[in-house]
Each structure stands twice: as structure tokens, then as C-alpha cells.
Amino acid sequence: MTGRRARLGSLLPLVPVATVLLGAVCYPALVLAWYGLSRDAAPSVANLAAVLADPDTWRVLRNTLYVSLWTTLLAGALGTGLAVLVSRTDLPGGAVVQGGLVLPYLVPPFIGAMAVLYVLGPTGLFNQAWMALSGSPEPAVAIYGGGGIVLAMTLYKYPIAYLTVLAGLERVDPALEEAARSAGAGPWRTVRDVTVPLAAPSIAAGMTLVFLSAMAEFGTPAILGFPAKYFVLATKIYATVLDFDRPYNLHLAAALSLLLVALAGLVLALQRWWFGERGFALVTGPGRAPVVPLGRARRWAGAAVVFFLLATSALPLAAVLLTALTRAYGRPLGLDNLGLENFRLVLFQLPAVWRAARNSLVLAASAATVCVVLALAVAYLRERRRLRGGAVLETVVTLPFAVPGTVLALAIVLAFLKPVFGLRLYNTLWIILVAYIARFLALALRPVAAALVQLHPALEEAARASGASLWRTLADVTVPLLRSGLLAAWILAAVPALTELTLSVLLWSAGNETIGVMAFNLHEEGQVLLSAALASVIVAVSLAGHVLARYLGGTAAPRET
Amino acid sequence: MIAVLLLLLSAVAVGPAIAQGTVTLYTSESQDKVNEMKADFEKRQPGVSLNIYRSGTQVVIGKLQAELQAGAVQADLVWMADLDFFAQLARKQLLQPYAPPEAERVPAKFRYEGDRYHEVRLIFNTVGFNTLRVKDRPTSWKDLADGRYKGKVGMASPFYSGAAFSTLGTLVPQPAFGWDYFRRLKDNGVVVEQSNGTVAQKLASGEFWVASVVDFFLRDMKAKGSPVDHVWPREGAILIPTPIGIVQGARNVAGAQAFLRYLYSPDGQRLFVQQGYVPVLPGIEGPKGMPPEKLDILPTDEGYIAAHREELKARYRELFETK
Numbered sequence: 001m002t003g004r005r006a007r008l009g010s011l012l013p014l015v016p017v018a019t020v021l022l023g024a025v026c027y028p029a030l031v032l033a034w035y036g037l038s039r040d041a042a043p044s045v046a047n048l049a050a051v052l053a054d055p056d057t058w059r060v061l062r063n064t065l066y067v068s069l070w071t072t073l074l075a076g077a078l079g080t081g082l083a084v085l086v087s088r089t090d091l092p093g094g095a096v097v098q099g100g101l102v103l104p105y106l107v108p109p110f111i112g113a114m115a116v117l118y119v120l121g122p123t124g125l126f127n128q129a130w131m132a133l134s135g136s137p138e139p140a141v142a143i144y145g146g147g148g149i150v151l152a153m154t155l156y157k158y159p160i161a162y163l164t165v166l167a168g169l170e171r172v173d174p175a176l177e178e179a180a181r182s183a184g185a186g187p188w189r190t191v192r193d194v195t196v197p198l199a200a201p202s203i204a205a206g207m208t209l210v211f212l213s214a215m216a217e218f219g220t221p222a223i224l225g226f227p228a229k230y231f232v233l234a235t236k237i238y239a240t241v242l243d244f245d246r247p248y249n250l251h252l253a254a255a256l257s258l259l260l261v262a263l264a265g266l267v268l269a270l271q272r273w274w275f276g277e278r279g280f281a282l283v284t285g286p287g288r289a290p291v292v293p294l295g296r297a298r299r300w301a302g303a304a305v306v307f308f309l310l311a312t313s314a315l316p317l318a319a320v321l322l323t324a325l326t327r328a329y330g331r332p333l334g335l336d337n338l339g340l341e342n343f344r345l346v347l348f349q350l351p352a353v354w355r356a357a358r359n360s361l362v363l364a365a366s367a368a369t370v371c372v373v374l375a376l377a378v379a380y381l382r383e384r385r386r387l388r389g390g391a392v393l394e395t396v397v398t399l400p401f402a403v404p405g406t407v408l409a410l411a412i413v414l415a416f417l418k419p420v421f422g423l424r425l426y427n428t429l430w431i432i433l434v435a436y437i438a439r440f441l442a443l444a445l446r447p448v449a450a451a452l453v454q455l456h457p458a459l460e461e462a463a464r465a466s467g468a469s470l471w472r473t474l475a476d477v478t479v480p481l482l483r484s485g486l487l488a489a490w491i492l493a494a495v496p497a498l499t500e501l502t503l504s505v506l507l508w509s510a511g512n513e514t515i516g517v518m519a520f521n522l523h524e525e526g527q528v529l530l531s532a533a534l535a536s537v538i539v540a541v542s543l544a545g546h547v548l549a550r551y552l553g554g555t556a557a558p559r560e561t
Numbered sequence: 562m563i564a565v566l567l568l569l570l571s572a573v574a575v576g577p578a579i580a581q582g583t584v585t586l587y588t589s590e591s592q593d594k595v596n597e598m599k600a601d602f603e604k605r606q607p608g609v610s611l612n613i614y615r616s617g618t619q620v621v622i623g624k625l626q627a628e629l630q631a632g633a634v635q636a637d638l639v640w641m642a643d644l645d646f647f648a649q650l651a652r653k654q655l656l657q658p659y660a661p662p663e664a665e666r667v668p669a670k671f672r673y674e675g676d677r678y679h680e681v682r683l684i685f686n687t688v689g690f691n692t693l694r695v696k697d698r699p700t701s702w703k704d705l706a707d708g709r710y711k712g713k714v715g716m717a718s719p720f721y722s723g724a725a726f727s728t729l730g731t732l733v734p735q736p737a738f739g740w741d742y743f744r745r746l747k748d749n750g751v752v753v754e755q756s757n758g759t760v761a762q763k764l765a766s767g768e769f770w771v772a773s774v775v776d777f778f779l780r781d782m783k784a785k786g787s788p789v790d791h792v793w794p795r796e797g798a799i800l801i802p803t804p805i806g807i808v809q810g811a812r813n814v815a816g817a818q819a820f821l822r823y824l825y826s827p828d829g830q831r832l833f834v835q836q837g838y839v840p841v842l843p844g845i846e847g848p849k850g851m852p853p854e855k856l857d858i859l860p861t862d863e864g865y866i867a868a869h870r871e872e873l874k875a876r877y878r879e880l881f882e883t884k
Contacts, residue, residue: 328786330765510614526758
């Protein structure tokens with residue numbers, strides 16, 4: 001009797017998880033599938049047939065794969081290399097360099113794309129300098145199109161791989177590396193043959209995240225692709241949704257979306273198949289890994305990393321600021337052409353900006369909180385209760401993150417266009433919250449699940465054996481031990497939510513705009529100076545938020561030494 | 562941390578409540594301009610506040626159509642660059658007639674379907690150029706297809722911009738232009754941007770040398786010091802209808818009417834002029850740098866556009882979006 005009640009009690013976390021996943025993921029997915037597979041309220045494969053017969057679809061699919069694969073490869077290599085450098089060598093620079101390496105993650109991707117545009121665009125700083133020096137009327141670098149998108153995505157997505165691998169490396173038990181060292185292996189051999197293989201699951205996880213993020217991204221291909229008519233699936237679906245004069249455009253967009261869901265599913269299945277079965281329960285507690293001395297290369301390595309940071313982070317952001325300070329667009333740079341006018345306009349003449357900022361804050365904080373709680377419940381059910389169907393659960397959680405946000409937004413629009421159970425979400429802020437929770441749960445789940453996997457159940461079992469209830473165990477043992485993982489998850493979900501664009505660009509309504517939508521709309525409208533000013537403010541705020549989060553995190557979870 | 566969360570959650574509880582006296586406007590008007598208008602209007606009409614949903618014409622229409630299907634239209638007022646869409650709305654009895662007193666003085670051709678929707682100021686699509694890059698000014702629409710500007714020509718996309726769609730629909734049925742004109746533009750390496758604002762900015766930056774672009778952007782930017790200007794094409798400019806109308810069943814009819822009255826008032830009209838627009842009310846002096854005394858206009862056949870909407874877009878897509 002008591003055993004049964006305990007069993008039921010231990011499944012209690014399933015209730016909120018099931019509610020959210022059914023409402024925010026399964027139901028919209030079904031509506032989307034129905035749209036894709038029906039016409040005039042009758043089942044039909046006409047949409048799929050039309051989409052598959054269109055050569056444009058295949059070109060767009062090829063573009064999507066090209067962009068995502070190259071980004072994954074480059075960002076994965078960059079992220080892994082930097083993570084090994086930072087965590088396993090005596091690279092100089094310490095916290096400054098480490099902070100700098102995460103910087104691009106805090107820049108919303110579409111703002112990153114705008115920044116790249118200001119540097120490498122047809123009339124960006126680089127090409128202007130080139131044209132002035134060479135006298136050529138043609139820019140030297142063509143940034144619009146696939147190559148430019150890969151470049152921008154790599155620069156702003158490598159932190160995803162870097163952070164994931166770094167977290168993985170910090171969890172690798174140093175005893176193993178010490179053992180290798182004492183058995184006579186050199187430092188590099190140890191890194192190559194012990195550290196990296198041990199970190200392989202996190203490298204794979206990081207690269208999968210990069211791939212999914214690249215495939216899902218809307219902002220960068222919108223900003224760098226539209227001018228070259230270079231579409232990826234995410235932007236194609238967006239364009240199809242807007243192309244309302246085309247008969248059955250929503251059905252066609254839904255059919256395109258199904259295609260994309262299949263693709264994302266395939267990638268996830270591959271990753272799980274490849275790495276899913278290899279368990280690495282390694283960590284007993286945090287410890288210092290042996291440091292590989294870089295020797296004479298130390299200074300050069302440090303200089304290279306600093307140069308990398310300057311060229312890829314500082315310069316583009318400086319270009320955004322410079323553009324924001326420009327008075328008359330198109331006039332040469334100069335002191336007489338600089339001023340704060342654009343900031344004044346954006347901050348004091350556009351009341352929507354403040355409202356949008358408040359909306360984004362509310363959305364990010366609530367979405368991140370809900371996501372962390374749900375992620376803990378999901379991870380717990382899967383890892384500790386060994387819930388049957390755990391794989392299904394993970395698929396459902398990952399799906400909204402794996403598909404382009406455009407697809408998720410389309411599904412949610414179609415699902416909640418009309419009130420559901422009397423609940424009107426459409427044209428409110430809460431429809432965006434629903435989308436954010438669905439979207440960012442996967443981001444929160446990874447660190448929480450990873451932390452839980454590496455936390456040996458022995459501690460919890462000991463608590464249970466000593467008579468602590470499930471909730472007591474969770475509250476006194478599991479959560480405190482996981483707090484840095486939970487905080488990481490919160491930040492990981494809140495940061496992208498704060499400056500999110502892809503979902504809100506299809507879900508916003510009058511009074512319910514997000515700050516990302518504001519900046520993107522200004523850019524789309526051609527208000528380069530105003531959007532640059534707003535982008536500068538957004539970047540400054542997200543940096544400040546990150547510093548604050550680190551400060552709060554630092555006091556809430558002092559680092560054990 | 563918890564305190565911050567609580568604070569944020571209390572903000573959630575307060576939520577984005579709709580204040581009394583709020584008028585919701587769906588528009589494709591330029592963000593900064595319509596906000597200037599909002600500020601001026603709210604100053605003169607205390608107690609009413611304007612809530613703006615602003616995007617490209619086609620995006621706004623998509624949003625409205627979704628809301629119409631769901632039977633929950635949020636807008637009190639709609640204002641954008643697609644005359645045919647307004648005609649459809651009026652046919653479906655989705656707009657209510659209203660004529661402010663000043664509107665009586667506005668030429669009848671700018672008031673449609675028994676004052677269900679009307680022009681409040683005029684914008685034209687013209688040929689713009691960068692004054693630093695272009696020494697010999699273009700004079701005609703045909704110059705955009707001229708080899709001396711190859712690869713440096715910009716225009717907006719009819720899939721986003723209502724003005725671009727109007728332009729397409731005006732030029733295609735003209736015997737002197739037709740699809741052939743757009744094919745020649747394509748051969749000349751024309752770059753299609755989403756919005757006219759983007760086209761204007763890229764014209765200023767020198768990325769484009771010449772462009773098909775809406776006039777007020779260029780007048781406004783020129784006034785601020787950017788190296789742009791526009792010419793009134795020999796064949797005539799294209800009038801871009803951008804009507805405004807009150808939605809049938811609007812929640813705040815009185816507020817919506819007040820905004821319309823403001824737009825037609827001499828104050829509203831003068832603000833338009835300051836922003837670079839051509840006023841619609843007789844007796845208000847137009848903006849500086851407005852080209853001819855007599856505005857040559859290339860006639861637009863709205864009937865043709867209404868009948869060929871899908872075909873225009875489909876053929877355009879085929880021409881410009883498939884490689």
C-alpha cells in the first residue's frame with residue numbers, strides 16, 4: 001500500500017510535464033500535421049506532392065543542409081578546440097578570455113548577422129576600406145548567400161559547442177587523466193587519448209545542438225539570405241506563410257514544415273544511435289584536471305585567442321555601435337557625422353521599445369523558470385524512475401527545439417488561432433510564452449539531465465534509505481547538488497528567450513511585441529540607424545544581464561574548491 | 562534571485578492590460594513616422610492612446626486574415642498599401658464608413674466606397690539615386706534596366722511591400738513595360754529587398770546606385786543629410802494608394818474616428834509634410850524638393866490588379882525567386 005503510494009507519488013512530476021507537452025507540443029504538432037496532410041478539411045497528400053514536386057524545395061533543402069553542416073563542422077571544431085585550450089591548458093587571460101568566448105552567445109543571432117553585415121556587407125567597413133584603397137567600385141567580399149550565412153552562424157554559434165564541451169570536460173574525472181599521466185603518457189597524448197574520447201558525448205551533444213540551432217535559425221538567413229534570394233527551409237516557410245495570395249499557402253507551409261521535422265528527427269535519431277548507448281558515469285565530484293603547460297607557445301596561443309576575440313566579437317559589435325552613432329547614413333564616417341540622435345529616437349520617441357523590453361523580460365524569466373522545473377521533472381523521470389517511454393518523452397521535449405522556430409510558431413498559430421477550452425491565447429503575450437516553453441525546454445533539459453546522470457544515485461538512495469521522502473530527497477539532496485546545473489539551465493534558456501526573434505516574429509501582436517521583433521522590424525523596414533541603436537542597447541542589456549546572472553549564480557552557488 | 566523572480570512574476574500578473582481609450586492600429590506605415598504621429602495625436606487628444614502593430618503590408622494582411630478566420634479581429638483601424646485588399650474588406654462589409662468634416666475637401670478620387678477607406682496623404686514610387694555614385698541622373702523607369710547601373714539596382718519585394726506590388730501591377734499591363742521590363746531588370750542584376758525602407762537605406766549607403774523606391778523616404782533622408790535624391794520619371798511616377806479605414810465591429814469606434822479626424826486636420830497634414838509626405842488636403846503646402854508642380858502619374862488599373870493578383874505574384878516569383 002505504502003509502496004504503491006510511493007510509486008504513484010514518484011510519478012507525480014509527470015503531471016505538469018504531460019500537461020505542458022500535450023498542450024504546447026503534441027496538440028500543435030497534430031494541428032500542423034493535419035494542415036500539411038489535408039485540404040478543405042479532407043485528408044489529402046496534395047500539399048506534400050506539390051512541395052516535393054517543386055524543384056525549389058530541393059534547392060532550399062540543399063541550402064539548409066549546406067548551411068547547417070558547415071556551421072556544425074566549423075563551430076564544433078572551434079568550440080571543442082577552445083574548450084580544450086581553456087580547460088586543459090595554462091592559456092593566459094583567465095576569466096577575461098573565458099568571458100569573451102561566451103560573448104557571441106549573448107548576442108542574438110540576427111543582431112550578429114547585422115553586425116557581420118556592417119563589417120563585411122557590400123558597404124560595410126571592410127569593403128569600404130577596400131574600395132577606397134583599390135579604387136574598385138566592386139566590393140571584395142560578397143556576404144549575401146550561403147557562405148556569409150555559414151560565417152555569421154559559425155561566429156555566433158561556436159559558444160554552444162564550446163560551453164557544452166567545456167561542461168563535459170569539467171565533469172571528466174581528473175583521476176583518469178592523472179592515471180594516464182602517471183602511466184607515462186605525455187600531456188598531449190593524455191588530452192588526445194583520454195580527455196577528448198571521454199568528452200566525446202559532450203562534443204557530439206554540442207555539435208548536435210549547433211546543427212539543430214543552425215537548421216532552425218531564422219534571423220541570420222533572413223538578414224544575409226533574403227537579399228540574395230537564398231532561402232533555407234526556415235525562411236522559405238516564413239515566406240510561404242506570408243504569401244497568402246498563393247492558394248493553400250498555410251497548408252503548403254505546413255507540408256514544408258513536416259519535411260523539416262522529418263529531417264530534424266533523423267539527425268536526432270542518428271546522434272542517439274551513435275552516442276546514446278555509451279554511458280560515461282564518471283564524476284564523483286568536481287576536481288582540478290591536470291593542466292597541460294603550453295610552454296613557449298603560451299604567449300602565442302594567448303595572442304591568437306585575443307586576436308580571434310577582437311576580430312570576431314569586438315569588431316562587429318563596434319561596427320554596430322558606430323552605425324548607431326551615425327547621423328546621416330551614407331555620408332563618410334567622421335566626427336561631424338556622429339551623434340546620439342538615434343539613441344534618443346529609439347529610447348524616447350518609440351514608446352513601443354519600452355513595452356517590448358518589458359514583454360521580453362517577463363517572457364524570458366517566466367519561460368526559463370517553467371523550463372527548469374519541467375526539465376528537472378523530465379530528467380528525474382527518465383534517469384531515476386527509468387520511466388518506460390523515456391525516449392518518447394525526450395523526443396517530444398526535443399522536437400520543438402529541433403524544428404525551426406518558424407515551424408513551431410506556425411504550429412502554435414494554427415493550434416491557438418481559435419480559443420481552446422475557452423482559453424484565448426492568440427493575440428496575447430501568453431501565446432509567445434507557450435512557444436518559448438516548448439522551444440527552450442530542450443535547452444534547459446540538457447544541462448539538468450547531464451548533471452543528473454553524472455550525479456551518482458547512491459546519494460539519493462542513501463537519503464531514501466535513511467527514511468527521507470521523495471520530495472525531501474529532491475529538496476535536500478538532488479536539487480542542492482544540481483544547483484549549478486539548474487542555474488546553468490535557467491541562464492541557457494533565459495538568454496536566448498530574452499532576445500528571441502524567430503517565434504515572436506510570427507506570434508507578436510499589437511502591444512505584445514518582443515524586443516527582438518522591434519529590432520528586426522526596424523531592420524526589415526530599412527531603419528538601419530535606429531535598428532543599430534536598438535541592437536546596441538539589446539547587446540548591452542544582455543551582457544549586463546549575463547554579468548548579473550553570473551554574480552547571482554556566484555553567490556548562490558559558491559564554487560567548491 | 563528569488564526577489565527578482567517575484568518581481569518579474571508580479572509584472573506577469575499585471576500583464577499587458579488594454580487601457581481604456583486605446584485604439585489599435587494595424588499599419589505598414591514607417592515605424593518612426595507613425596510613432597511621431599502617435600505622440601502628436603495623444604498630446605492633442607488626451608485620454609486616447611494609440612496601440613500600433615506595424616509591419617510590411619503583406620505581413621499585416623496575413624495577420625488580419627488569420628484574425629478574420631478566427632473571428633477575432635483586434636484592429637480598430639487598418640492603414641496600409643494595398644487598395645485591392647481594402648476593396649475586398651469593403652465588399653465583405655468589414656469596414657465602416659466615416660468621413661471627418663475636413664475630408665469633404667479631399668478630392669473624391671481619394672475617398673473610396675462611400676468613405677469606408679480613404680487616402681490621408683500621398684506617396685509615389687519614383688526613381689531614386691545615390692548622389693555620390695551617380696553623376697548622370699536617371700530620367701526614366703527604363704534607366705533601371707540600363708547597363709551602366711548593372712548590379713547596382715534595387716527594388717522592394719511585392720511579397721512584403723504593398724508599394725512594390727502596386728508598382729508591379731501598374732507596370733505589367735502597360736504596353737511599354739510588361740513582363741519584358743522586369744526580365745530586363747533581372748538581366749541588369751536588380752537586387753530585390755523586402756521593404757522600401759531597406760532599398761532607400763542601401764541607396765544611401767551606396768550599395769545601390771539607382772532604385773525603384775517610394776519618394777518620401779528619400780526626401781526625408783536627404784533632409785537629414787544622406788546622399789540620396791529622386792527624379793520624377795519621364796513616364797510619370799506611380800501613385801501608391803495607402804488607405805486607412807475603420808474596421809466594422811471595432812471596439813473603440815470613437816477613438817478610431819478621433820484619429821482619422823486628427824490625420825485630416827491641418828496639424829496632422831502638416832506633420833505629414835514635415836515627414837516628407839505629400840498632403841492630401843488642398844491648401845496645405847507640400848514638402849520641399851517635391852518635383853513638378855503638376856504631378857505626372859502613370860495610371861494604375863486597379864481592376865487589372867484585382868483580377869490578376871495571384872498570377873502577378875506567381876509570375877514574379879518564377880522570374881525572381883527561382884534560379
